[in-house]
Amino acid sequence: MSQQYMMKGNEALAEAALRAGCRYFFGYPITPQTELSAYMSKRMPKIGGTFLQAESEIAAINMVLGASSVGARVMTSSSSPGISLKTEGISYIAGSDLPCLIVNVQRGGPGLGGIQPSQADYFQATKAPGHGDLHIMVFAPASIQEIVDMVGRAFDKADQYRVPAMLLADGALGQMMEPIAFPDESEEKKLPEKPWAATGTKGSRKPNIINSLYLNPNKLEDSVRERFERYEKIKENEVLYEEVMTDDADLVLIAYGITSRICKTAVNMARAEGIKLGLLRPITLWPFPEKAIAKIADHAKAFMSVEMSMGQMVDDVRLAVNGKCPVRFFGRTGGVIPTPDEILQAAKDVLASVGGDK
Amino acid sequence: MAVVFEKTRGLTDVATHYCPGCGHGIVHRLVAESLVELDVLEKTVGVCPVGCSVMAYDYFNCDFIEAPHGRAPAVATGAKRVLGDKNIVFTYQGDGDLAAIGTAETVHSATRGENITIIFINNAIYGMTGGQMAPTTLPGQVTQTTPYGRDVKTAGYPVRVCEMLSTLDGVYYAERVAVDSVPHINAAKAAIKKAFQNQIDGKGFSIVEVVSNCPTNWGLSPAESMQWLRDNMLPYYPLGVYKDKDKGGNE
Ligand SMILES: Cc1ncc(C[n+]2csc(CCOP(=O)(O)OP(=O)(O)O)c2C)c(N)n1
Numbered sequence: 001m002s003q004q005y006m007m008k009g010n011e012a013l014a015e016a017a018l019r020a021g022c023r024y025f026f027g028y029p030i031t032p033q034t035e036l037s038a039y040m041s042k043r044m045p046k047i048g049g050t051f052l053q054a055e056s057e058i059a060a061i062n063m064v065l066g067a068s069s070v071g072a073r074v075m076t077s078s079s080s081p082g083i084s085l086k087t088e089g090i091s092y093i094a095g096s097d098l099p100c101l102i103v104n105v106q107r108g109g110p111g112l113g114g115i116q117p118s119q120a121d122y123f124q125a126t127k128a129p130g131h132g133d134l135h136i137m138v139f140a141p142a143s144i145q146e147i148v149d150m151v152g153r154a155f156d157k158a159d160q161y162r163v164p165a166m167l168l169a170d171g172a173l174g175q176m177m178e179p180i181a182f183p184d185e186s187e188e189k190k191l192p193e194k195p196w197a198a199t200g201t202k203g204s205r206k207p208n209i210i211n212s213l214y215l216n217p218n219k220l221e222d223s224v225r226e227r228f229e230r231y232e233k234i235k236e237n238e239v240l241y242e243e244v245m246t247d248d249a250d251l252v253l254i255a256y257g258i259t260s261r262i263c264k265t266a267v268n269m270a271r272a273e274g275i276k277l278g279l280l281r282p283i284t285l286w287p288f289p290e291k292a293i294a295k296i297a298d299h300a301k302a303f304m305s306v307e308m309s310m311g312q313m314v315d316d317v318r319l320a321v322n323g324k325c326p327v328r329f330f331g332r333t334g335g336v337i338p339t340p341d342e343i344l345q346a347a348k349d350v351l352a353s354v355g356g357d358k
Numbered sequence: 359m360a361v362v363f364e365k366t367r368g369l370t371d372v373a374t375h376y377c378p379g380c381g382h383g384i385v386h387r388l389v390a391e392s393l394v395e396l397d398v399l400e401k402t403v404g405v406c407p408v409g410c411s412v413m414a415y416d417y418f419n420c421d422f423i424e425a426p427h428g429r430a431p432a433v434a435t436g437a438k439r440v441l442g443d444k445n446i447v448f449t450y451q452g453d454g455d456l457a458a459i460g461t462a463e464t465v466h467s468a469t470r471g472e473n474i475t476i477i478f479i480n481n482a483i484y485g486m487t488g489g490q491m492a493p494t495t496l497p498g499q500v501t502q503t504t505p506y507g508r509d510v511k512t513a514g515y516p517v518r519v520c521e522m523l524s525t526l527d528g529v530y531y532a533e534r535v536a537v538d539s540v541p542h543i544n545a546a547k548a549a550i551k552k553a554f555q556n557q558i559d560g561k562g563f564s565i566v567e568v569v570s571n572c573p574t575n576w577g578l579s580p581a582e583s584m585q586w587l588r589d590n591m592l593p594y595y596p597l598g599v600y601k602d603k604d605k606g607g608n609e
């Protein structure tokens with residue numbers, strides 16, 4: 001069996017990135033992700049990598065843009081207010097078809113908000129990670145082991161599709177400790193060739209240009225359409241989710257990240273009382289598991305989206321359910337973590353209000 | 359027949375979109391010639407700004423990255439940290455790009471002593487967006503957004519970039535040149551070449567500020583604009599070496 005470690009989410013994430021071949025990290029300090037940067041600052045110099053504390057999140061994401069442009073596997077991490085500053089760079093990175101990993105260890109907002117765990121950046125991550133027509137892949141792990149398993153995948157998928165990836169965690173996942181094992185590391189990680197990278201022509205090819213500017217509107221439309229064709233492939237092939245007792249469920253909870261674990265407890269409590277509660281946990285938020293939800297909507301009586309926000313993902317659940325049954329919401333916000341009891345009570349209330357057979 | 363002048367292969371064979379008489383064209387040639395003469399063109403990665411030179415990637419015959427407005431030094435930092443000594447990385451930026459929206463990126467790449475070269479075009483105006491006030495617009499200068507002349511009481515004073523950066527320990531070389539006359543153009547070429555040679559030698563952050571013109575938005579003919587530059591800009595922005603660690607620090 002591979003070795004077990006007891007690690008904080010932030011540190012495990014950093015170590016997993018190193019093991020996935022990431023050698024460049026650019027960041028700016030912010031709670032609750034600081035341990036991630038600190039870990040990188042300690043380890044990178046020892047393994048020939050680069051850790052750079054930038055003057056701002058804006059600078060950090062643009063350093064990521066530069067490093068990715070020349071072919072590096074590169075990442076940055078931050079928390080909510082810092083991600084707002086990165087959105088400019090994310091848009092340019094997406095528009096230039098550059099791969100990279102962006103980590104958001106979410107905290108409560110808006111504004112300076114708080115430093116406790118939150119899921120209030122769902123809209124930002126999935127709808128508007130930057131200006132313009134664009135998407136990024138958004139991965140939402142629910143445990144530290146899943147963080148560790150997902151980091152390498154996020155890098156690989158970003159390279160494969162030339163689309164930036166975001167790992168959307170929260171202050172709880174970042175700060176708590178769990179036992180983990182790292183994926184098999186017997187072989188040295190081989191990274192893909194990047195013939196498009198701007199590494200100098202060496203006199204043997206035309207210049208490579210990394211760019212998001214097209215003054216000709218038809219050319220710009222062509223480039224956006226080509227990117228959206230890749231998005232379609234991502235939607236077909238890269239959706240990840242977990243289902244818990246949805247087959248016979250009357251009410252299906254939809255929750256991601258740390259909230260999904262609290263929902264699992266609520267599901268078990270409900271089942272012990274004979275209440276048919278189920279859970280669907282999106283593991284990728286973009287692409288969203290809309291087909292899986294639509295299928296469940298054929299037999300479930302209702303859905304309830306549970307989030308640490310005032311209700312953001314619930315919009316996507318409604319779109320997926322498409323009127324087949326009621327979609328309700330339960331959430332706590334501002335850094336308040338919902339309890340299994342209050343989720344179970346909210347579920348009972350929904351079931352009472354929707355009543356009857358399907 | 360003796361060849362007295364040739365187009366450098368450091369530039370591509372396309373007509374630029376620059377206005378007639380604009381200094382950007384001159385500086386492009388000086389940069390391209392320097393890269394060829396130093397035999398580094400094939401390993402050079404340029405970073406262009408947002409401004410009139412936003413499409414410099416079409417004109418230079420080397421790899422290029424387009425940066426968001428003001429972020430070129432951060433983009434160059436990321437690229438250079440990965441490429442290291444194998445490549446040459448430079449940015450080409452206007453005054454709005456470098457000294458307004460990108461001030462933080464400029465100052466911090468300088469103070470970190472990044473081993474990059476910055477070519478900075480100071481034309482005292484925002485060219486691309488149609489002639490608004492720049493951080494380098496002179497007191498009293500009329501622009502689209504200072505229609506009564508730049509009033510320092512409300513719009514503040516111009517930024518002298520070389521003077522400011524020369525106070526930073528991380529800066530290896532900072533020189534201000536101009537492109538209004540043949541002697542000045544020759545001196546500009548020497549400074550640009552030195553700034554690239556510094557990077558080849560691993561010496562660190564080098565910036566060449568080029569006092570240039572914008573005949574279109576200054577509302578002058580090319581010849582008049584050069585005279586205006588001499589009469590108004592050079593007194594406010596004196597030419598010279600502001601820092602050269604080869605010569606032991608500030609001059
Ligand atoms: C974030 C952002 N803000 C504003 C602009 C609009 N804009 C484009 S170029 C420019 C000013 C460029 O002026 P300067 O850097 O002096 O270069 P020049 O055009 O004079 O060569 C501005 C404000 C933009 N593209 N992006």
Ligand code: SF4
Pocket residue numbers: 375376377379380381382410481485486571572573574575
């Ligand atoms: S607007 Fe000014 S700076 Fe821009 S190309 Fe024309 S003359 Fe040059």
